[in-house]
Amino acid sequence: MNQKQKDHLIIKFIENDISHQELLDLKGWLSNTNNKAYFDDYIRVNYLINLKTSFNRESSLDEIKRQIANNSRVKKVRFIKYVAIAASIALLIALTFVFNSNNSQVEESIIVNNQIKIGTDKAILTMETGEEVALAKGVSFQTQNATSNGEGIVYNNNSSQQLVYNYLTIPRGGKFFIVLSDGTEVWLNSESKLKYPVSFIEGEAREVELVYGEAYFDVSSSTNHNGSAFKVINEAQEVQVLGTEFNIKAYKDDYQILTTLAEGKVALHIKNDVKVLVPNEQANFNTLNETIEISKVDVYNEVAWKEGIFSFKDKPLKDIMTTLSRWYDFNVLFENKDMEKDIFGGIFSKDQNIKDILKMIENSNAAVRFEVSEKTVTVK
Numbered sequence: 001m002n003q004k005q006k007d008h009l010i011i012k013f014i015e016n017d018i019s020h021q022e023l024l025d026l027k028g029w030l031s032n033t034n035n036k037a038y039f040d041d042y043i044r045v046n047y048l049i050n051l052k053t054s055f056n057r058e059s060s061l062d063e064i065k066r067q068i069a070n071n072s073r074v075k076k077v078r079f080i081k082y083v084a085i086a087a088s089i090a091l092l093i094a095l096t097f098v099f100n101s102n103n104s105q106v107e108e109s110i111i112v113n114n115q116i117k118i119g120t121d122k123a124i125l126t127m128e129t130g131e132e133v134a135l136a137k138g139v140s141f142q143t144q145n146a147t148s149n150g151e152g153i154v155y156n157n158n159s160s161q162q163l164v165y166n167y168l169t170i171p172r173g174g175k176f177f178i179v180l181s182d183g184t185e186v187w188l189n190s191e192s193k194l195k196y197p198v199s200f201i202e203g204e205a206r207e208v209e210l211v212y213g214e215a216y217f218d219v220s221s222s223t224n225h226n227g228s229a230f231k232v233i234n235e236a237q238e239v240q241v242l243g244t245e246f247n248i249k250a251y252k253d254d255y256q257i258l259t260t261l262a263e264g265k266v267a268l269h270i271k272n273d274v275k276v277l278v279p280n281e282q283a284n285f286n287t288l289n290e291t292i293e294i295s296k297v298d299v300y301n302e303v304a305w306k307e308g309i310f311s312f313k314d315k316p317l318k319d320i321m322t323t324l325s326r327w328y329d330f331n332v333l334f335e336n337k338d339m340e341k342d343i344f345g346g347i348f349s350k351d352q353n354i355k356d357i358l359k360m361i362e363n364s365n366a367a368v369r370f371e372v373s374e375k376t377v378t379v380k
Contacts, residue, residue, distance in 0.1 A: 001029060010039065115374045116354045119190060119327040121151040123176040126167035128198065135176065145181075145198045152177030160199035169193045170213065173329030182206055183220035184230065187306040189213060190326040191251065200228070207231040214249040216306045217241075219264075236287050238269040246277075247303045257285040260302040268292075310348040317342045317368070321379065328354045331376045339368055339379050 001009075009026055012018045018026070029035050121137040125148075135141060141148040146155045146166075153168070158181060170176050170192045178186045181199045184206070188194060192213020200206045206228055219230045221243030232239045234250050236257055244264025250257040259268060261277040268275040268283050270292060275283055282297040304311035310327075312320050318340040321332045327350055334340050348357055358370045358377070369380040 001025075006035075006038070114355060114372050116328050116330045116372065116377075117173065118351060118353065119173040119175060119329070121176055122171065122174040123153075123188070124167075124169040124171070125153065126169065128164045128166060152179070154179040155181040155198060157181060157183065158199050159202040160197070161201065163197045163201060164199070165195055166198055167193060167195050167211075171329075172326055175327075180206075180208070180220075182225055182230075185218040187216040189215065189305055190329075200225075202226065203228060205229045205231055207233065210234045210248055210250060212250060212252045214247070214251065214305070216245070216247045216303055218245045219243050236270065237285055239266050240269065241266045249302075255286060255288045257287065258302070259283045259285075260297060260299060262299045262303060304347075305350070308350045310350060312344060312346055312348075314343055316340060317344055317379070320344055321377070324354065324357070325377070329375065330354070333376060333378045335378050335380050342368070 006029075009018070009022060009029075012022060013026055030039060121135075123135045125133045125135055125141075127133065127143070133141060135148050135150060135153065137150045139148075139150040141150075141153075146153050148154075153176070155178075168176065168178055168188065170188045170190055172191050174190055176188050178188065178194070178196075180186065180196055186194065186208075190213075192215060193211040194213075194215060195209040195211055197206075197208075203226055206225065208231070210232055211234065215232075217230075217232060219241050222228055222230070223243070227242075230241050230243070232241075232248060234248070234257070236250070237259070239246065239248065239259060241264065244266055245262040246264075246266055247260040247262065248257070249260075259266070259277065260282040261279055263279055266277050268277065268285075270285055271290070273292065275292060275294060277283055277294065280296055280299055282295055282302065284293045284295070286292070298313065301311045301313045310320075310323065312323075318334070321334075324330075325332050344361075354377075355372065358372070362369055371378040371380055
């Protein structure tokens with residue numbers, strides 16, 4: 001690999017625009033000590049000085065090794081897992097936000113009685129009797145049909161002759177994981193609600209409803225269930241699969257429903273139209289004019305939330321602040337409306353304090369400034 005190729009690969013990695021094969025090439029290249037030194041020097045000289053952030057070379061390299069080791073499991077490593085390594089490394093070296101304008105020193109945020117907290121595992125389980133149970137990290141709960149450790153809930157692997165439904169509601173500032181009775185795994189993002197059977201009826205289509213919000217589905221293959229298809233419905237569309245991984249984003253306050261396919265194949269049924277998606281495609285259904293567009297996307301940017309990462313690429317500040325507000329449960333006010341459409345891109349951890357994220361955004365661009373008072377963030 002010559003000098004130009006090295007620099008080009010690092011830049012693609014930093015900008016979160018690296019392919020599967022390129023990431024593997026970079027991973028192999030970093031196994032050499034001299035190359036590691038070149039890598040962190042390149043980051044420090046070309047990026048970190050401008051962003052006014054610190055970089056601990058030794059701890060970052062150790063973490064790179066740990067992340068790579070943790071992702072070298074016997075189970076097949078999907079493309080999304082490789083890119084998760086990239087996101088983790090990028091996060092560690094503090095490559096927060098790179099704005100589309102020049103960097104300069106800015107006045108710090110005004111923080112007044114900050115009551116904004118980092119989100120955590122929590123949900124409200126509504127059982128078939130109508131009883132509601134608060135599920136939260138560190139709290140165990142068990143019924144005849146399911147067991148929860150406070151971070152997720154797992155339903156017994158069995159079938160039924162009658163459909164009985166439970167609801168799982170994730171509030172703002174929360175996330176949760178569920179394993180349905182057929183083995184399908186579902187990650188639910190903040191401000192989401194899922195309706196599902198306690199047990200599916202053997203031989204019939206397995207159907208759940210994403211009432212609202214965002215969910216990532218890793219569907220148990222139809223071959224394990226006598227060919228039974230799996231369907232996810234919501235108010236505007238139906239997604240039918242045989243066994244695959246995909247993400248649906250359908251928030252109540254958004255007129256767009258985004259369905260992103262990570263693996264396999266799905267068919268979208270919208271009114272009298274059917275669209276088939278293949279991996280790395282996203283369907284954008286506009287509920288206002290009832291049009292649908294299919295486009296190629298970077299899947300990782302769309303589903304990084306389930307890995308505990310915010311991955312924003314060419315996103316308006318309004319969309320970014322909306323996403324952050326759901327996880328940290330705060331209100332957003334744009335005093336400067338012109339800032340709503342400004343485009344940004346970068347990576348954050350969902351474990352970071354909101355005030356640190358806002359400061360990093362400010363340090364990257366003099367045009368934006370935040371004021372935090374209790375649970376409201378104002379964009380100045």
